[in-house]
Amino acid sequence: MDLFGVRTLPLRARRNYVYELDHTLLWSVLAGLLEGQFAAVVVAKTLHGSEAQIAVATATPTAAYLFSLVWGMLCVGRPKIRLATLFGAGAVLCAGAVGAIPETPMGTYWFVAQIAAAQVLLAGMVTVRSAIWKSNYPHEVRGRVTARLQSIRFIIGVLITLTAARLGDRNPSSYAYIYPLAALSGLISLFLLSRIRIRGEKGDLGKWQVSTLLSPRRIFGEMYSVLRDDGRFRQYCLAQMFTGISNLMTISIVVAIVTRDLVPGDARGFWISVVLLDALPKMVMLGSIGRWGHIFDRLGVLAMREVNLLCWAASITFAMLGDLFTPAPHETTSLLFLLGVTFFVLRGIATGLGQGGGAVAWYIGHLHFARPEDAEVYMGIHVFLTGLRGLIAPLAGMWLWQAIGWPVWLIAIGFSLASYRLYSRMAHDEERAKGSPSVQDAPAPCP
Secondary structure, eight states: EEEEEEEGOOHHHHHHHHHHHHHHHHHHHHHHHSSSSSSHHHHTSSSSOOOOHHHHHHHHHHHHHGGGHHHEEEETTTTTHHHHHHHHHHHHHHHHHGGGGGGGGHHHHHHHHHHHHHHHHHHHHHHHHHHHHHHHHHHHHHHEEEEEEEHHHHHHHHHHHHHHHHHHOOOGGGHHHHHHHHHHHHHHHHHHHHHHOOTTTTTTOOOOOHHHHTOOHHHHHHHHHHHHHHHHHHHHHHHHHHHHHHHHHHHHHHIIIIIIIIIITTTTTHHHHHHHIIIIIHHHHHHHHHHOOOOOHHHHHHHHHHHHHHHHHHHHHHHHHHHHHOOTTTOOHHHHHHHHHHHHHHHHHHHHHHHHHHHHHHHHHGGGGGGGGGGHHHHHHHHHHHOOOOHHHHHHHHHHHHHOOOOOOOOHHHHHHHHHHHHHHHHHHHHHHTTTTTTTSSSSOOO
């Protein structure tokens, strides 16, 4: 029984795929707690953090990608598995140290800071992973491989967050041993990671020049050059910026509403919050990610992104309705509570469908534009811009929500529609270019 589809891959890709599966099974225990909204729920329900601290905890998984511009350049000509191991070891250390944080106001700041540090290093793992996939898996099966590995990672992530939420309801202080145990699983997985070999990687990969690498002039100069010279990639990044802003500016609002208003002080508040915010979207994503992988391989990133945007727009619309129908904490109207939960469930389903496509296209969509020698740099730019909007949008969204109330949702929907328009125009222009042999001004997409 070929449960993970090993026999469907070319022979040259199977060995590394099997080894990567082994690593993913254990690493996903730690990644599941770091990549989702579990930390934000701990801040809200256990550490009783402020709205600003909730917004920061919500933002850090994405804002950590700001560092990926450096990580992407670090990958160029460097040993990928060695880098991934170093990033992973740092994330393990930061997450494991969470066990020593006390439940005090200062402890809340330390918790947010240590989780943020772990997520910064996890962003390095994400950047290196894209380069590994490009080297080890042919383009005609890359979408399916990405979908399978992501499915495994998120299945385990859902199980671990649900388990952690149940433990949190029984003992709100359980985060002090949940994170160290997850860090231990991540540490073991790093030993399994060392068995992977990178196809085409040379034995002598050059000297490390950290001072040159960390030069702001080099880092931002490289990004400026790529975005200046590649107009198609520049448009793609702008469309992604609008997509990310529309989603990220609402996510901290959703966390605050669900944890503070929808289920305040409930005996199962931890579990309900995690289900609505993290587990339900991931379960829906798991059911759709395989289909999204086939859609990506068949249609390409631009046409797929058009469809994907409709899911995200629906997610924001349902969240807006959930906000409008959620009763105030002092109210006990069962009908309003039922309507609020219903709309947030629908929001979770739509978000899961959006994440299913995003889990595929986010990791390998930039390869549609990058030349082989520039793949890591393109990934670094793409992920850096993700971090930039992740740093700004959740905080701005929370501020707008407190300042103007429900109209903040209309602003988010407007960004989604602008993104859809850009993807649609790019897809149309590309189809027209393919049908016109006289169009030579844009380089052919690199598989």
